[in-house]
Structure formats: structure tokens, C-alpha cells
Amino acid sequence: MSPSHFLTWLDPITQYMPTWFQQGGSIMWLLLLLSIITNVVILERLFFWFIYSLQKERYIVQECFAALTRQQKTEALLACQALKSPALTMLQEGINLLPLSPKERMTYAQKIQISQMSRGQKLLRSAMFITPILGLSGALLILTQSFDMFSHQTIQDAAVIIPSIAQALIPLTCSVAILLLILVPHQLFRSLLIKQTLHLENIRHQFHHICMQHHLVQTSEEAPSPKEEVVKQENKPVSEQQEMPYHYEFSDETGEVHVAIHEQTEAIKQVPHSAIAKMYNQELALGKTKSYEHTNKLQ
Structure with a gap:
């Protein structure tokens, strides 16, 4: 299907759109589609962080650490399974590996949790670059069509050019508005992600300290070397x-x-x-x- 046939198919829908949307040209449909996709991602991420803020994760983490201090691995594992959260999932991976060293496993689990929490960030970042390009392309397209029309007729009044310039600014203005709506949530999610990354790092270090302090992990010093065996x-x-x-x-x-x-x-x-x-x-x-x-x- 060619672009002209696609726009012809959209004509009945375009009639019900506002006047400024119709004057913005065909690029307005791409801006509308991009805004819908980004809004869905933003709403999903807002819902995720809102649910996460309501979870009482820190209390369960303290219960898990208290059980590990008493060297009760089963109780610590059950405490981690009581709630599904990034920190408790990472702790569960480390506890399952005891008495072997869980350092590498927990580091890998931490990266997976951070990747899941950053879901949608790449899309929002890409939309921040694409949106102004679409707005600028729509403005240039309208100006090009206007200048082509002016070249075939004599312009006696400057007031004829002003509406064309104002029409060309419509997609550019819409792209800036969409960019601001994407930029604010993106920075908010980015700050939350940095905070949670530091939180997971702190919990991982606390877990390692407790394991070493209470001898829950077999160190290389405890296992005799072949020379010592001889x-x-x-x-x-x-x-x-x-x-x-x-x-x-x-x-x-x-x-x-x-x-x-x-x-x-x-x-x-x-x-x-x-x-x-x-x-x-x-x-x-x-x-x-x-x-x-x-x-x-x-x-």
C-alpha cells in the first residue's frame, strides 16, 4: 500500500480531528502514533514503580538477614520467597548457592534485576531523538509545499505567506510538547533506577559480609591445598x-x-x-x- 492510498484511507478519520491536526500534514499521524506508544510505556512504568513503593521489602530483607545470622538457611530462603521483588530474588539466588561462594551468581542476578527494572527506558530514549526529527521534517515538508505553490503565482501581499509559516510550525510545536512529556518521566525513571541499583549493591555487600562473618561460605583457606595434603x-x-x-x-x-x-x-x-x-x-x-x-x- 502506497503512502497516498494510506492517507486516502485516513481521510474519513481526519475529518473528525481538530483543525490544527489537519493543517499539520501527514507527519502528525506519526507523531500521534509515537505519543500513544510512549504513553503506554510511561503508564506501565508508573504502575510498576507505584506497586514497588508499596511493598514492604526492607522488613523481609531484615528477616532474611536475621535468619542467616542464626545460620538458618531454610528460614532465610522462605523469607525471600514471601515476596517477589528485585532484592529478594537476588538474595534467593545467593542463598540457594550456599555454602559455595555466591558472589558471581548474585552479581549476575543483580544485572538481570536491573535490566528488568530499566525496561522501556531504551524506547523512551529513542523516542526523545525521533520526536524532534519528525517535527522538523513535518515543518520542512509544509514549507516546501508552500514555496512550490508560491512559485506558480504572484505574491502581492505578505499576509499570504504568514499562514503557511504558522501551519509549518504546528508539527514542530507538537513534537516539542511530546518531547517534554517523554523527557520528564524518563528522568524520573532514570533516577529511580540509579537508586535501586545502589540499593541492590548495598544488599549484596551486606549478604556477603554476613556469610563471611558467620562462616556460611567455604573459603579457599578452609579447603587444604594439594601441597598441604602432601x-x-x-x-x-x-x-x-x-x-x-x-x-x-x-x-x-x-x-x-x-x-x-x-x-x-x-x-x-x-x-x-x-x-x-x-x-x-x-x-x-x-x-x-x-x-x-x-x-x-x-x-
């Missing part, structure tokens, strides 16, 4: 090491080796005592060699 294993008695599931005692008087085997190990029972004695002698000789080398270094 040192701890070496410091164990021979009978407790997994690598040697037996212990033996060598008697200097009789020269006998007494071997005690763990109950968990059955295969070691098949090892002859002579082989174990030989292994013990090798270890004893190795120790003497190291002691001799150390003495030479000191000398």
Missing part, C-alpha cells in the same frame, strides 16, 4: 599412610622384622617378610647416606 600425609605415621598399608618394627637385638597389616588390606599379606626386611634395610642405608652428605657439607 605434607600432612608425610607427617602421618607409617601405619596411617595410604601408600604403605602396613607398619613394621625392626629389632636390633634379634634382627627380626615384625609386620602388622591393616584390616583393609588383604593383598599385602602375600608379601614375604624377607622382601619387607630388604626394603627396610635399603631405606636405612639411604638415610645414613644423606646424613653423611649433610655432615660433609657442614665440615
Whole structure:
């Protein structure tokens, strides 16, 4: 459908529009459509922030923190589920991940909540740029048509030009009015979004502080490193090491080796005592060699 056919279809509706709307030209329909879309978004966002302001979120957040202080994870989770709000949803994500570190999960949840609260902001921002362009385009279009008409006839009175200039200012004036109606709610929603971003950041830091203070999160210090595990294993008695599931005692008087085997190990029972004695002698000789080398270094 061409633009001329579309405007012809709108002629019956245009007759019921105000005179100034008809004089504004076809660009007025685009401005009207843009104003309707932006008004719907503004009303939806106003309703969202109004409902959010009525929620008693801070009391539930305090209940959740009190339950975490008592190390009652289930009660804290139930408190978060009592109300659906950005802060409680973020806390619920962090509690579900305990005792693992919830730092990354909560940061991601915070970004999702901020994205949901900023819904419609991009559209309003785009409308703020498009509206004055449409108004200026409508004014230039009317002036171009007027000058084209004046070029085919002799102008004897300047009063003939003034109505055309006034007609060209109609879409420009409407675009400025629509821009102001968009700008004020957009700045209001932006300030509320910044405030809620700081609020979520504060709650996230409080949650992390409580978890660290009451040892609800396993830190890297609590989990032994592989090097510490090796040192701890070496410091164990021979009978407790997994690598040697037996212990033996060598008697200097009789020269006998007494071997005690763990109950968990059955295969070691098949090892002859002579082989174990030989292994013990090798270890004893190795120790003497190291002691001799150390003495030479000191000398």
C-alpha cells in the first residue's frame, strides 16, 4: 500500500480531528502514533514503580538477614520467597548457592534485576531523538509545499505567506510538547533506577559480609591445598599412610622384622617378610647416606 492510498484511507478519520491536526500534514499521524506508544510505556512504568513503593521489602530483607545470622538457611530462603521483588530474588539466588561462594551468581542476578527494572527506558530514549526529527521534517515538508505553490503565482501581499509559516510550525510545536512529556518521566525513571541499583549493591555487600562473618561460605583457606595434603600425609605415621598399608618394627637385638597389616588390606599379606626386611634395610642405608652428605657439607 502506497503512502497516498494510506492517507486516502485516513481521510474519513481526519475529518473528525481538530483543525490544527489537519493543517499539520501527514507527519502528525506519526507523531500521534509515537505519543500513544510512549504513553503506554510511561503508564506501565508508573504502575510498576507505584506497586514497588508499596511493598514492604526492607522488613523481609531484615528477616532474611536475621535468619542467616542464626545460620538458618531454610528460614532465610522462605523469607525471600514471601515476596517477589528485585532484592529478594537476588538474595534467593545467593542463598540457594550456599555454602559455595555466591558472589558471581548474585552479581549476575543483580544485572538481570536491573535490566528488568530499566525496561522501556531504551524506547523512551529513542523516542526523545525521533520526536524532534519528525517535527522538523513535518515543518520542512509544509514549507516546501508552500514555496512550490508560491512559485506558480504572484505574491502581492505578505499576509499570504504568514499562514503557511504558522501551519509549518504546528508539527514542530507538537513534537516539542511530546518531547517534554517523554523527557520528564524518563528522568524520573532514570533516577529511580540509579537508586535501586545502589540499593541492590548495598544488599549484596551486606549478604556477603554476613556469610563471611558467620562462616556460611567455604573459603579457599578452609579447603587444604594439594601441597598441604602432601605434607600432612608425610607427617602421618607409617601405619596411617595410604601408600604403605602396613607398619613394621625392626629389632636390633634379634634382627627380626615384625609386620602388622591393616584390616583393609588383604593383598599385602602375600608379601614375604624377607622382601619387607630388604626394603627396610635399603631405606636405612639411604638415610645414613644423606646424613653423611649433610655432615660433609657442614665440615
